[in-house]
Amino acid sequence: MTGSSSTLRVATYNIHKGVQGIGPARRLEIHNLGHAIEQLDADIVCLQEVRKMNRQAAARFSQWPELPQADFLAPEGYTAVYETNAVTRHGEHGNALLTRWPVLRQGHHDISDHRFEQRGLLHVVIDINDRPVHAIVVHLGLIKGSRVRQIVRLREFIEREISPDEAVIVAGDFNDWGARMRVAMNAMGLRDVHGTRTLTYPSRLPVAQLDFIYGRHIEPVECSAPRGPIWSRMSDHLPLVTDFLL
Incomplete structure (x- = not known):
């Protein structure tokens, strides 16, 4: 655990499939991402x-x-969990979670809103000091209406699958310009560190926060996004890191 036995560090990072650039200038960044994720020193890393x-x-x-990229990126001693969202002509991709705490179980729930965007929830139950913590990794749609409907499906999933007294973390790329989904997340009892924006997109010159980390029955106390030339070259997003009190 980061800091003390009562602190949990969670990171979320859209890694852009480990490749950056366009056309002949495309470059492989997956090796640099592996070093970067290790430097975050997070107890839980949510990847899209x-x-x-x-x-x-x-x-x-x-x-x-x-x-597979999830296994490749997992630091020593971490467990990698992956579920596919989209199957393409050349392969498949989805969400992943890396954790230094034991995994009790995992699951996947389809929240695709239309056939052009395949989206899903990765649900991982983690044993933290003999306490189950539910981590849900999301990557919401590009269309506002899709995001609204996907938040509704997220709420229905939590109400159906998770006991009201258990801790929940929801993290990922919300594609949420202006934090418009925060009210709906708060209505579910899920809170993030807000008041000031933590800009994560685009990584070279961030102007918006598209990535969020929310928690229920755990208190978010600090949020940050590392910046600089190294971070800006590895993905079009910066990672977001939040420290929680359990």
Whole structure:
């Protein structure tokens, strides 16, 4: 645990499938991302746009990892959990979670709003000091109406699957310009550190916070996003890090 036995550090990071750039200038960043994730020193790392496999990228990049990206990125001693959201012509990708705490169980729930965007919830139950903590990794749609409907489905999932007295973390890329989903999240008892925006997108010159970390029955106390040339080159998003009191 980070800091003390009562502190939990959670990070969320859209890794853009481990590749940056366009056309011939595309470059492989997955190795740098591995070092970066280790530097975050988070107890739980929630990842979006994670490739399980991709035949085209593996053929293009000579240093493409043999392992699925979630397993490749997991620091030593962490457990990697992955679930597919989208199956494409060349492979598949989805959400992942890395944790230094034992995993009790995992599941996936489809929240796709239309056939052009395949989206899902990755639900992982983690044992933290003999207390179950539910972590849900999300990557919401690009259309506002889709996000609204997906938040409703998230609420229904939590109400159906998780006891009201158990701790919940919801983290990921909300594609939420202006934090418009915060009211709906707060209505579910989920809170983040707010008052000032923690800008995460685009990574080279952040102007918006698209990534959020919310908690229920745990108190968010501090939120940050590392910045600088190294972070700006690895993905189009910056990682977001929140420290919670259990």
